[in-house]
Amino acid sequence: MNRKIIGLEEGLGYMQDGITKIERILEGRPEPPFNSEEYMKLYTTIYNMCLQTPPDDHTQQLYDKYRQAIQGYITSTVLPSIRAKHDEFMLKELVKRWANHKVMLRWLSHLFYYLDRHLIACRSLPSLKEVGLLYFRDLVYRDVHVKVRDAVITLIDKEREGEQVDRALLKNVLDFFVEIGMGQMNRYEEDFEAHMLQDTGAYYSRKASNWILEDSCPDYMLKSEECLKKERDRVGHYLHSSSETKLSERAQHELLVTHVNQLLDKEHSGCRVLLRDDKVEDLSRMYRLYSKIPLGLKLVADIFKQHITAEGIALVQQAEDAASSKASNAAAGVQEQVLIRKIIELHDKYVEYVTDCFENHALFHKALEEAFEVVCNETVAGSSSAELLTTFCDNVLKKSGSEKLSDEAIEETLEKVVKLLAYISDKDLFAEFYRKRLARRLLFDRSANDDRERSILTKLKQQRGGQFTSKMEGMVTDLTLARENQANFEDYLRSNSAARPGIDLTVTVLTTGFWPSYKSSDLNLPAEMVKCVEVFKGFYETKTKHRKLTWIYSLGTCHISGKFEQKTIELIVSTYQAAVLLLFNASDRLSYSEIMAQLNLTHDDLVRLLHSLSCAKYQILSKEPNTKTISQSDYFKFNSKFTDKLRRIKIPLPPVDERKQVVDDVGKQRRYAIDAAIVRVMKSRKVLGYQQLVSECVEQLSRMFKPDIKAIKKQIEDLITREYLERDKENANMFKYLA
Amino acid sequence: MPPRAPKRKSAPPNSLSVTSSDGSSVSSKAKTKGFVRIDRMFDSYANSSLGMIDPDGIEALCSDLGVDCTDVRILMLAWKLKAQRQGYFTQDEWRTGLKELRVDSISKLKKALPELEKEVGKPSNYDSFYSYAFRYCLTEEMQKSVDIESICELLNLVLGAQFRPQVDLLIEYLKVQSDYKVINLDQWINFLRFCQEINFPDLENYDATQAWPLILDNFVDWMREKHSSF
Numbered sequence: 016m017n018r019k020i021i022g023l024e025e026g027l028g029y030m031q032d033g034i035t036k037i038e039r040i041l042e043g044r045p046e047p048p049f050n051s052e053e054y055m056k057l058y059t060t061i062y063n064m065c066l067q068t069p070p071d072d073h074t075q076q077l078y079d080k081y082r083q084a085i086q087g088y089i090t091s092t093v094l095p096s097i098r099a100k101h102d103e104f105m106l107k108e109l110v111k112r113w114a115n116h117k118v119m120l121r122w123l124s125h126l127f128y129y130l131d132r133h134l135i136a137c138r139s140l141p142s143l144k145e146v147g148l149l150y151f152r153d154l155v156y157r158d159v160h161v162k163v164r165d166a167v168i169t170l171i172d173k174e175r176e177g178e179q180v181d182r183a184l185l186k187n188v189l190d191f192f193v194e195i196g197m198g199q200m201n202r203y204e205e206d207f208e209a210h211m212l213q214d215t216g217a218y219y220s221r222k223a224s225n226w227i228l229e230d231s232c233p234d235y236m237l238k239s240e241e242c243l244k245k246e247r248d249r250v251g252h253y254l255h256s257s258s259e260t261k262l263s264e265r266a267q268h269e270l271l272v273t274h275v276n277q278l279l280d281k282e283h284s285g286c287r288v289l290l291r292d293d294k295v296e297d298l299s300r301m302y303r304l305y306s307k308i309p310l311g312l313k314l315v316a317d318i319f320k321q322h323i324t325a326e327g328i329a330l331v332q333q334a335e336d337a338a339s340s341k342a343s344n345a346a347a348g349v350q351e352q353v354l355i356r357k358i359i360e361l362h363d364k365y366v367e368y369v370t371d372c373f374e375n376h377a378l379f380h381k382a383l384e385e386a387f388e389v390v391c392n393e394t395v396a397g398s399s400s401a402e403l404l405t406t407f408c409d410n411v412l413k414k415s416g417s418e419k420l421s422d423e424a425i426e427e428t429l430e431k432v433v434k435l436l437a438y439i440s441d442k443d444l445f446a447e448f449y450r451k452r453l454a455r456r457l458l459f460d461r462s463a464n465d466d467r468e469r470s471i472l473t474k475l476k477q478q479r480g481g482q483f484t485s486k487m488e489g490m491v492t493d494l495t496l497a498r499e500n501q502a503n504f505e506d507y508l509r510s511n512s513a514a515r516p517g518i519d520l521t522v523t524v525l526t527t528g529f530w531p532s533y534k535s536s537d538l539n540l541p542a543e544m545v546k547c548v549e550v551f552k553g554f555y556e557t558k559t560k561h562r563k564l565t566w567i568y569s570l571g572t573c574h575i576s577g578k579f580e581q582k583t584i585e586l587i588v589s590t591y592q593a594a595v596l597l598l599f600n601a602s603d604r605l606s607y608s609e610i611m612a613q614l615n616l617t618h619d620d621l622v623r624l625l626h627s628l629s630c631a632k633y634q635i636l637s638k639e640p641n642t643k644t645i646s647q648s649d650y651f652k653f654n655s656k657f658t659d660k661l662r663r664i665k666i667p668l669p670p671v672d673e674r675k676q677v678v679d680d681v682g683k684q685r686r687y688a689i690d691a692a693i694v695r696v697m698k699s700r701k702v703l704g705y706q707q708l709v710s711e712c713v714e715q716l717s718r719m720f721k722p723d724i725k726a727i728k729k730q731i732e733d734l735i736t737r738e739y740l741e742r743d744k745e746n747a748n749m750f751k752y753l754a
Numbered sequence: 755m756p757p758r759a760p761k762r763k764s765a766p767p768n769s770l771s772v773t774s775s776d777g778s779s780v781s782s783k784a785k786t787k788g789f790v791r792i793d794r795m796f797d798s799y800a801n802s803s804l805g806m807i808d809p810d811g812i813e814a815l816c817s818d819l820g821v822d823c824t825d826v827r828i829l830m831l832a833w834k835l836k837a838q839r840q841g842y843f844t845q846d847e848w849r850t851g852l853k854e855l856r857v858d859s860i861s862k863l864k865k866a867l868p869e870l871e872k873e874v875g876k877p878s879n880y881d882s883f884y885s886y887a888f889r890y891c892l893t894e895e896m897q898k899s900v901d902i903e904s905i906c907e908l909l910n911l912v913l914g915a916q917f918r919p920q921v922d923l924l925i926e927y928l929k930v931q932s933d934y935k936v937i938n939l940d941q942w943i944n945f946l947r948f949c950q951e952i953n954f955p956d957l958e959n960y961d962a963t964q965a966w967p968l969i970l971d972n973f974v975d976w977m978r979e980k981h982s983s984f
Contacts, residue, residue, distance in 0.1 A: 705964060705965030706963065706964075724963075725968055725971070728965075728967070728968045728971070729968050731965075732938070732940065732941070732967055732968060735938065735940045736898055736899070736938045736940070741940075742940055742943075742965070747944070747947060747964075747965060747966075748964055748965045749965075750965070
């Protein structure tokens with residue numbers, strides 16, 4: 016059929032009719048919707064006009080008409096209707112108008128579809144929809160957005176104060192902000208979000224300033240937690256999700272960061288007080304609140320550390336005070352026990368805190384560690400913590416120990432002891448004291464049981480490595496071997512009638528390298544014992560010709576029968592004590608100097624011995640004059656009048672204070688260790704600056720002890736003299752390794 | 755040119771070479787002549803059975819030079835001679851040293867002493883002289899350190915003129931302290947560095963965390979305590 020040319024006026028007319036009809040529908044006027052015929056006609060008209068060739072090509076004018084129509088509608092109807100309203104009503108009007116606008120544009124795009132396609136294809140103009148949106152933005156949005164935003168923020172603040180607001184409305188308004196950005200978030204962010212955040216900041220700043228003065232720390236935290244939760248909800252309900260982080264941060268900042276010091280340091284309810292009063296729930300809340308705020312969390316961790324340190328130091332002080340107020344050794348020992356127990360409990364308590372309240376956060380583990388490193392390196396009444404810990408172990412492991420516990424409890428205790436060792440910096444001192452105590456337990460048969468001894472050694476090995484425990488393990492093994500050896504010795508005696516020591520003899524052979532060093536003595540043995548030594552030597556030579564036996568009489572025990580007037584009593588004494596007593600078989604009365612000459616002992620040893628036999632609980636010897644101390648002019652006699660209700664008594668000999676020797680031995684070991692460390696480092700680095708050398712040595716050695724910097728310097732100088740190292744000629748702070 | 759009939763009986767002297775009665779040439783004669791005087795000097799002080807100048811000889815030398823035996827200039831002379839053993843000069847050492855000094859008589863040697871002092875004082879030489887002074891005190895085979903008493907004397911001798919206050923205090927300290935009975939070369943060298951680099955008497959720029967020998971750390975502590983007790 017002939018296509019009739021549609022003239023411009025006609026075309027424009029059609030377009031206007033279509034637009035008007037849609038407007039009326041959207042306005043809610045009584046207007047019937049498009050029927051198919053009308054729709055088809057309009058669509059086809061536009062279609063045909065687009066295909067018309069010049070001079071009937073009026074697509075540009077149609078486009079312009081469209082634009083004018085939209086513009087006109089907005090200006091005359093849409094904008095005024097929004098402007099006419101205020102607050103919430105305005106928001107509602109805006110939302111309605113926006114929804115309508117979108118519908119309108121959709122319909123028009125459908126109707127004038129071909130126009131859209133044609134234009135965009137030929138002339139790269141914005142689509143009909145885009146044009147429509149741009150007009151809305153430029154004419155409506157630009158005009159009202161400030162008021163809209165303010166209205167929204169007002170509603171938000173109302174909600175914060177507890178009033179109910181229309182959340183759906185707010186969501187719609189904020190969706191509008193997003194959509195009007197037409198693909199970009201900048202309208203939402205700049206025109207709304209930035210202001211909302213500022214308002215939020217101001218709002219919480221006011222609140223926080225009041226609360227921080229009026230509320231206790233726990234209450235403040237509760238309120239903060241609530242607020243933060245509500246803000247998160249807010250995002251869920253109507254704010255755009257991209258606002259969540261910024262909003263939380265802003266609120267957090269005002270609530271938790273600005274007043275953090277005031278909050279944590281609150282006098283009667285702050286962090287310290289909560290720790291003191293074991294307010295676990297409040298502390299957990301504190302952790303939750305500050306877990307995302309590093310600087311705040313660090314403050315909490317610091318307070319935690321200070322608190323533990325203070326508690327630990329207080330325990331140490333208690334022990335110190337108790338020790339100085341009581342004179343006797345026994346009481347002091349008890350205090351040490353109690354202290355270690357209490358430190359273990361303290362540790363357990365706060366480990367739980369770290370796991371439960373502080374969710375195992377690294378900062379709190381570190382705080383705990385640092386606190387215990389301080390507490391566990393304090394001295395109590397002259398004893399280092401290393402020594403105290405070994406005394407504690409001794410009590411747990413020996414038969415007569417003050418710790419009467421089940422096997423399980425013992426295992427647990429030993430575990431905890433090993434854990435505490437990690438905090439002690441002088442671990443080598445611990446090892447040395449431990450060996451000394453272990454030696455006494457093993458040799459004087461005081462160990463409760465072998466399994467326990469091995470158990471703690473296993474635990475120590477796990478924590479500190481094989482080298483730490485190798486000597487100790489050797490000691491325990493030696494005892495087992497010694498028992499076997501004794502059995503062999505007894506067989507030897509039975510089958511060898513010439514070799515009769517005359518008294519029952521038990522010998523324990525120790526491997527020198529494993530055991531602590533002991534002074535071998537020049538004691539003049541009583542004749543009876545001399546024979547024993549000879550007999551054993553004879554036996555030992557049948558077993559091995561390559562080993563040398565060095566006798567340590569100070570570690571021996573002797574059972575002697577004392578034939579007193581009333582009754583015979585068996586005396587359990589040390590070999591040295593026995594040597595003294597046996598002298599009185601030959602003489603009734605002996606002077607100090609005579610005893611000394613016959614036995615060849617030092618004054619220190621002799622005084623100790625004589626005191627234990629004549630001035631202590633059991634006076635086997637009587638002394639002239641009968642004073643409580645030994646002097647070199649004293650005379651001694653066998654006290655035949657002595658008696659006791661028991662048939663067998665042990666005469667204790669107080670041990671020499673080993674502390675000095677242990678400290679000296681460890682000092683020597685450390686010099687070797689430092690020397691070796693320096694050589695190791697320099698061998699691998701060849702050339703190194705002084706400070707670096709020192710820090711690498713310290714690191715290497717820190718497994719066992721904290722080296723004194725001066726000691727390291729001294730060893731470096733020693734190594735220079737021994738020509739292992741030399742100082743660089745140009746730079747006096749550099750050292751070179753001399754191969 | 756036709757040879758003229760010689761007017762003289764003996765050969766005319768030639769500026770380049772003259773044969774002397776024993777046939778050796780002038781240049782070597784001059785050399786030997788130079789050493790002759792040096793050697794004669796040497797012999798006059800040397801112990802003939804040893805073949806070298808011994809402490810007695812050095813004493814005589816000092817007296818002739820008009821200096822005290824304990825004068826630092828004798829030490830400087832020893833350094834110049836590269837003398838290996840304290841109290842002794844070998845012939846080689848004597849020859850080489852005096853030749854370098856360009857002296858062959860006592861009076862010349864005496865005059866050369868100020869020059870020698872200047873030479874030692876030059877920065878390029880001073881370190882060498884300073885180390886030499888220490889090694890000169892090592893009298894035993896395998897000896898690596900010098901006792902405190904000798905070190906104090908040496909300090910006084912070598913550094914006394916230039917660093918009087920430091921040396922006096924250092925000597926005082928060395929005598930009262932008991933940590934060290936001997937001083938090794940490394941410590942000795944650092945004494946000089948200490949005097950050169952550290953402000954005195956405030957010791958402001960001394961940093962014990964650096965690689966100064968421990969004895970100097972202790973010296974500084976002692977000094978600071980001394981001052982604070984005023």
